[in-house]
Amino acid sequence: MAIDIQKEKTVGQVEQRVVYESGNEMAAYAAHQINYHIMGYFPISPSTEVAQFLDLMKANGEHDIKLIPSDGEHSSAGICYGASTAGGRVFNATSANGYMYMLEQMPVQSGTRFPMVMNLVCRSVSGPLNIHGDHSDLYYALNTGWPILMCRDPQAVYDMNIMAIKLAEDPEVRLPVMVASDGYFTSHQKRRVHTFANREDVQKFVGEQPPAGFAHTLDRNNPITVGPYMNEPDFINNCYQQSEAMYKAEAVFERIAGEYAQLTGRHYGMLDTYRMEDAEVAVFLMNSASEIIKDVVDDLRKQGIKAGSIAPNMIRPFPQKQIAEALKNVKAITVGDRADSYGAHGGNMVNEIKAALFTHGNHTTKVISRIYGLGGKEFYAEDGHHLFQLAIDAVEKDKVEVAFDYYGHSAGDLEHTQERVLKPLNFDKLKTGLITVTRNEETGKLAVRIPPLRSLTKKPKRIAPGHGACPGCGIFSGLELFFKGIEGDIVTLFHTGCAMVVTTGYPYSSHKATYIHNLFQNGAATLSGVVEMFWERKRRGELDNLGLQDDFTFVMVTGDGGMDIGMGPAIGAALRNHKMIIVEYDNEGYMNTGAQLSYSTPIGHRTSTSNLGEVQQGKVFHHKDTAQIMAATNIPYVFTGSEAYPQDLVKKAAKAQYYAQNEGLVYGKILIACPLNWITPDDVGTEVVDAAVSSCFFPLYEVEHGQTNITYNPEDKNKRVPIEDWLKKMGKTRHLLKPQNAAALESFREEIERRWQRLLAKHENPYL
Numbered sequence: 001m002a003i004d005i006q007k008e009k010t011v012g013q014v015e016q017r018v019v020y021e022s023g024n025e026m027a028a029y030a031a032h033q034i035n036y037h038i039m040g041y042f043p044i045s046p047s048t049e050v051a052q053f054l055d056l057m058k059a060n061g062e063h064d065i066k067l068i069p070s071d072g073e074h075s076s077a078g079i080c081y082g083a084s085t086a087g088g089r090v091f092n093a094t095s096a097n098g099y100m101y102m103l104e105q106m107p108v109q110s111g112t113r114f115p116m117v118m119n120l121v122c123r124s125v126s127g128p129l130n131i132h133g134d135h136s137d138l139y140y141a142l143n144t145g146w147p148i149l150m151c152r153d154p155q156a157v158y159d160m161n162i163m164a165i166k167l168a169e170d171p172e173v174r175l176p177v178m179v180a181s182d183g184y185f186t187s188h189q190k191r192r193v194h195t196f197a198n199r200e201d202v203q204k205f206v207g208e209q210p211p212a213g214f215a216h217t218l219d220r221n222n223p224i225t226v227g228p229y230m231n232e233p234d235f236i237n238n239c240y241q242q243s244e245a246m247y248k249a250e251a252v253f254e255r256i257a258g259e260y261a262q263l264t265g266r267h268y269g270m271l272d273t274y275r276m277e278d279a280e281v282a283v284f285l286m287n288s289a290s291e292i293i294k295d296v297v298d299d300l301r302k303q304g305i306k307a308g309s310i311a312p313n314m315i316r317p318f319p320q321k322q323i324a325e326a327l328k329n330v331k332a333i334t335v336g337d338r339a340d341s342y343g344a345h346g347g348n349m350v351n352e353i354k355a356a357l358f359t360h361g362n363h364t365t366k367v368i369s370r371i372y373g374l375g376g377k378e379f380y381a382e383d384g385h386h387l388f389q390l391a392i393d394a395v396e397k398d399k400v401e402v403a404f405d406y407y408g409h410s411a412g413d414l415e416h417t418q419e420r421v422l423k424p425l426n427f428d429k430l431k432t433g434l435i436t437v438t439r440n441e442e443t444g445k446l447a448v449r450i451p452p453l454r455s456l457t458k459k460p461k462r463i464a465p466g467h468g469a470c471p472g473c474g475i476f477s478g479l480e481l482f483f484k485g486i487e488g489d490i491v492t493l494f495h496t497g498c499a500m501v502v503t504t505g506y507p508y509s510s511h512k513a514t515y516i517h518n519l520f521q522n523g524a525a526t527l528s529g530v531v532e533m534f535w536e537r538k539r540r541g542e543l544d545n546l547g548l549q550d551d552f553t554f555v556m557v558t559g560d561g562g563m564d565i566g567m568g569p570a571i572g573a574a575l576r577n578h579k580m581i582i583v584e585y586d587n588e589g590y591m592n593t594g595a596q597l598s599y600s601t602p603i604g605h606r607t608s609t610s611n612l613g614e615v616q617q618g619k620v621f622h623h624k625d626t627a628q629i630m631a632a633t634n635i636p637y638v639f640t641g642s643e644a645y646p647q648d649l650v651k652k653a654a655k656a657q658y659y660a661q662n663e664g665l666v667y668g669k670i671l672i673a674c675p676l677n678w679i680t681p682d683d684v685g686t687e688v689v690d691a692a693v694s695s696c697f698f699p700l701y702e703v704e705h706g707q708t709n710i711t712y713n714p715e716d717k718n719k720r721v722p723i724e725d726w727l728k729k730m731g732k733t734r735h736l737l738k739p740q741n742a743a744a745l746e747s748f749r750e751e752i753e754r755r756w757q758r759l760l761a762k763h764e765n766p767y768l
Helices: 023-034 048-059 073-085 096-101 103-111 136-143 154-169 199-206 232-264 289-302 320-326 348-359 381-397 453-458 475-484 523-539 567-576 626-631 646-662 685-694 723-727 739-764
Strands: 016-021 038-041 066-069 090-094 117-122 148-150 177-182 191-196 271-274 281-284 307-312 314-316 332-337 366-371 404-406 436-439 446-449 490-494 514-517 553-559 581-586 637-642 666-671 700-704 707-712
Touching (some): 016 023, 023 048, 023 090, 023 191, 048 066, 073 090, 090 096, 117 154, 136 177, 154 199, 154 232, 199 232, 271 289, 271 320, 289 307, 320 348, 332 381, 475 637, 475 646, 514 523, 523 553, 523 567, 553 646, 567 626, 581 626, 646 666, 646 700, 666 685
Parallel strands (some): 117 177, 281 332, 490 553, 581 666
Antiparallel strands (some): 271 307, 700 707
């Protein structure tokens, strides 16, 4: 790769040190040096590490940032907005659909002119689901009113984060600022980075906060109204002022970049141009790919071709004048967009470059548009040569033969259809008649009779064994046991999570029945739409020709924190009482993104965002009781279950199916083991969850028409064990048994006992 030796030298005025870190680490490191007041966050790959690194530093007392784990990105954006109105410095990081979920908050923040800094670690926006890097999320940010800084490598991530807060708080700007880097390229690749050696130098550069004259909601002598209702004349005036501030951000950024260059020896102009002084053909790329293309420029120069490259360091405001100046003598340029603006004959960048050329009177430079690198597709020097060849061909032929196209794709064969690998489930074998459910007409309660479990093995598995779960994962043993109690055909919807990711790696699927995926937060609403469409089409007689002799059972599977971000839609579905089952596999964390804390994580438990250190020992607040929350919606049936008690779980599944087909929504919660992140051997999952039940941490009960029934009481059987017997089985909790954590352990023990006694009272009293 081409290296600017002068840029690598530390010729600044402040003491610096060299580290070898990734982009995510440098975003966190810059934030900790700035020492923000608040970070509201929610885990989503590939940005999750930013919060993880900050939490690890927090556990060791290295910064004072208050890290607030939210229940979803929409909430995290609200936390950040509220914090910014209160006058402090605010930080966040997100990616892809997480950014989309918070999108409606973005123009609110910029329109009311409250500064903050957010790192967008760029990733594909689904569907279908893809977690790798492109710019499809970034392009949604273009119209939100946030200045956007671009980062081609971890060095730029560090530098831009430090400049971003100074830009955001400048009195001429006063806007929230986004720092964009490429997911899994810049975010995870380790590179040599020069940093300020002393935090004091960083804080001196960014200045005091809040700057003089900034109004905020905590000034009792100057009360303000934030976000008032505005009629037309006032609103357009507000937008005009915001627009003016955005354009002023260009000059302010250049001034800040100049100051930063004096301190560090590293300068960032609006454009990063490489060998453009006499270039006749050029390529425009953003972020990580813009470094690779420099090698191609050097190769072409050796061949006598006057090649150059352009990459922006800022795309809002768009450097229109600078681009027009850089291209005034260029005969042809290929613009690579890492996202498509569907139907616009090119991505956002190519169309803005065309506008820049037209606006500044350049009607001769030929412009070629190519969409590349979607879904994290790698970009190599060979690809760069191809993009240059397009420009070279346009010059030689004096025309652009194909102005817009994709590059690096396979168009596919419209005549080809995928072959089924798994045969559909045999409906007759699924309806064995071995389980009977009868209803007591006087009490309204259900009675379930199940045969010996071995006789249920004749029922085929709903999920094929070819999934990619970790060894010892309890998800599929728990789900399959639950499905043994379900007769007949099902339609399942899976929230994003481990169970979804490891079973549907395209072009294969482990699911033998119809399967749907929707985003992390909206599964319950989606499945409720499927349910109501089924019943309405059935009412109209439109499904008669499908030979449906019995009704489907509709099941939503959630877990990995899905009942945090998805709690609102789940409650909405419960209040509407759709005929469906929500079953949660509770692994006590966001395991699919790297074991971050969830609201289901118990107090004191170690996760990657509730680390152990000198000033922090695991999660600092108690876990959410989702079963009780859902019971409060007055749905017909709620239950908890465990694979350690298989007969109990199968009976509850049979009840769940009856209620879901005849009365309304059912919610079930199954505790499952996660050996990888609980830090346990792969073969002891059942033993660990059994201890959780026997310690009364995870009691087994059901709430049927509002009446609680404990289905297994370890005290009655003289089998209750101390909570320590459960905690010592997991590496993530052994620290709680140390003397210095006695207070946290006692708080945990008291909360377990309080919830258990309350459950006993409900068991005894049908009105509780």
